[in-house]
Amino acid sequence: MASLSIFPFHVGETSNERVKLTPLNPEQHCETFFRISSSHPEIYTHLPLLPPTSATELKSLFYSNSTTHILSFSNPESFAFAIIDKTRPPSPEDPEGELAGTVSFIRTSPTNLCTEIGFIVILPPYQRTHVATNAVGLALRLAFESAENGGLGLRRVHWSASTMNLASSRLAQRMGFEKVGVIPWHMRFVKGKINGKVGNGRELPSGSDPEDLWRDTLSLSLAWDRWENGAREMAAKAMER
Template sequence: MASFSVFPFHVGEISNERVKLTPFNPEQHCETFFRISSSHPEIYTHLPLLPPTSATELESLFYSNSTTHILSFSNPESFAFAIIDKTRPPSPEDPEGELAGTVSFIRTSLTNLCTEIGFIVILPPYQRTHVATNAVGLALRLAFACTENGGLGLRRVHWSASTMNLASSRLAQRMGFEKVGVIPWHMRFVKGKINGKVGNGRELPPGSDPEDLWRDTLSLTLAWDRWENGAREMAAEAMER
């Protein structure tokens, strides 16, 4: 279960009247997540992961011994949440609503008091609704809230998006993130052309496998002072729409 996580912060649930973030429990959430996502492989288009072939395979990623995989409970930099849409009826996955997707804290540093919001997957039935903005907004509130109030007390939250994934970068900016710059040739999608990935649209470097693709990444950031001076209200406004 999620309690096996070695994430260095104590993390519980956070919610509002529309959405809840709860620690991802593979036994409770993987079956439904896989069932809905398996017919929509395009949700993995910009991610450095291939669609799992079964709920068991998805579950195994969380219980992997890897200390670097973004979903592994053995990775001290990552923590995964299930997103619950509280406007839907109770479900086997949660008594307060339906499983609508997942979002994670990744690349978290206890020393530098920072994290990145990543592996955001909103399942297709819940896309273009209130779910994405509320999930990200709740994650930001948790990240920036002081530890005395149950938050992580972080000073900076990062966001990375493929330059071809305009929906991701627009969401980040709606929530108060600012563009920092573009990292060219940031991520290689091995055999990306046959695995449903989208590249940067540029000619491959000399000597490349012709089936590979590369991702350029837009880097965005939100620091504590911007959060305290307008971004918190900006995020709240987006969440209310």
């Protein structure tokens, strides 16, 4: 199936010996992603999404006509990858290994030559392995590599993490990202208390719905000059572990 994405850059597969990023195909990848993730709603704790109730609902997020939803193929700023763990046996999802999660380029600007690595979800059986560092490292290489060499030729990659999601911010820093600052009261989780979300731990503003939660967001960034002057090697070292 050809990609339905209208992403402004040509993007294909990228891989190393242990992990492959391949354009996400809802018909090929969503059934397994839902089957594994449905018993782990905590995956969505820090995300501005609720766990889908079915594989069909998950597919609908990608097939949506929304030009702003971060997963929609109709959003020109986003491009979704399936993460394949090549150290596992061939599977119905991929002849080179098993589906281990997803990662996306979001909020991409061809004018400003920047993107954000977002919606990175490593399925529980593949957490605390080589998968996360290699998936992020491959995404960074693709982002910063020149167009002549098959990359996007970008100048900056952004990363956003809830201040309560230490695993996310630590992963970003291991891969070479630097902290920029904290955006307070960045995201409102409507009915977050009953939807399994984690807030910023602060008293709600006056007049708030008592079931709401708010997320403070740590902003991190990695620019081309830092990438070329040490961060590339830093990411490579993390990928080898």
